[in-house]
Amino acid sequence: MFKITVYLLLFITFSQATDKIVCYFSNWAETRPQIGRFDVEDIDPYLCTHLIYAFIGLNEDSTINILDYQNSIGNNAIRRFNNLRLINPELKTLIAIGGWTEGSERYSDMVSTLTTRSIFINSTIEFMETYGFDGFDLDWEYPNKRGGKPGDKENFIQLLAEMRPVFDERGWLLTAAVNAAYKSVNICYDVVGLNRYLDFINLMTYNLHGSWDNVTGHNAPLHPAENDWDMLLNVDSCVIDWIKRGASPEKLILGTGTYGKSFTLTNEKENSVNSPTLGAGELGPYTGEFGILGYYEICANILNGWTRSWDDTQLVPYAFNGNQWVGYDDVKSLQLKAEYAISKGLGGIMVWSVDTDDFNGICGEKSPLINQIKKTLNGI
Incomplete structure (x- = not known):
């Protein structure tokens, strides 16, 4: 209660600065089955201040690779995405390059020399001028990891230094999505x-726990659990660490997830945080990935009998049924994160992603998670 009160007391002080709602759209959501399918036209152009189209990739020659060309270009998904600004002229649209499946090796090669960086920057200029985005988001996962090299840390900054004047000349935003956890920050x-x-930094303050831990853990706890095996793998510790390392608070955009990390319990009677697990949770019926459930899948499970619990220490919910367990964010926990x-x-709140919120209103209000973030930041 004390922490909540503090957040509310400080709300007025910073309400003008914390004004960005940066939302990613995963373009493969258009291929999900039945009620999971999410098209560009399902995006509410007034819900977020910035929308990011994910993802494009990188060719071996350091030029832009348009992934899923048939959808992005053939079906005009990119054009339709940017046309959302015709409905809301204040909306900013960005394109994200990278993502988990892209890996790191090509990005490491690209930043390693002046020649390859120049090729990339010129390709980026051509892409941005052709498709008309307002900004470019670098989602390299991750420098000096997953096929990267130690020089990535310095070379990434050199790339940004060379991109900055080019982007300033054209009035484009330059942003990046970064791993929030301290061990990765040290390396990357x-x-x-x-x-x-x-211009701002999208802090991925989620995926802090998952099936790789062999025990249940929340996707994005605001604070550590009392018996946490790593007291720094939580949102508050990540934010404090980034600020101590030199990030300006107003440039940090706090990442939140409209999904949860799921597990299969070793013993269904042991269903609290840090309970032993056999691995990832079962496939979601619409998202179709082991160990991940969209919020609309989670809230439907709760309506159908899953037990919801609230962790008073971590200030987040979790739910379980039989040997299945998921840690996720809901309206209450995201209000607390927005207040935090x-x-x-x-600078604001980042959301991954618009297409796993309850956009159909299966459990009530449409897109309740992002709407709650918006209400809180607007003081409603």
């Missing part, structure tokens, strides 16, 4: 450099 990022050249972002003077 020069935080001061990122802060110098980026305000209390820290952060």
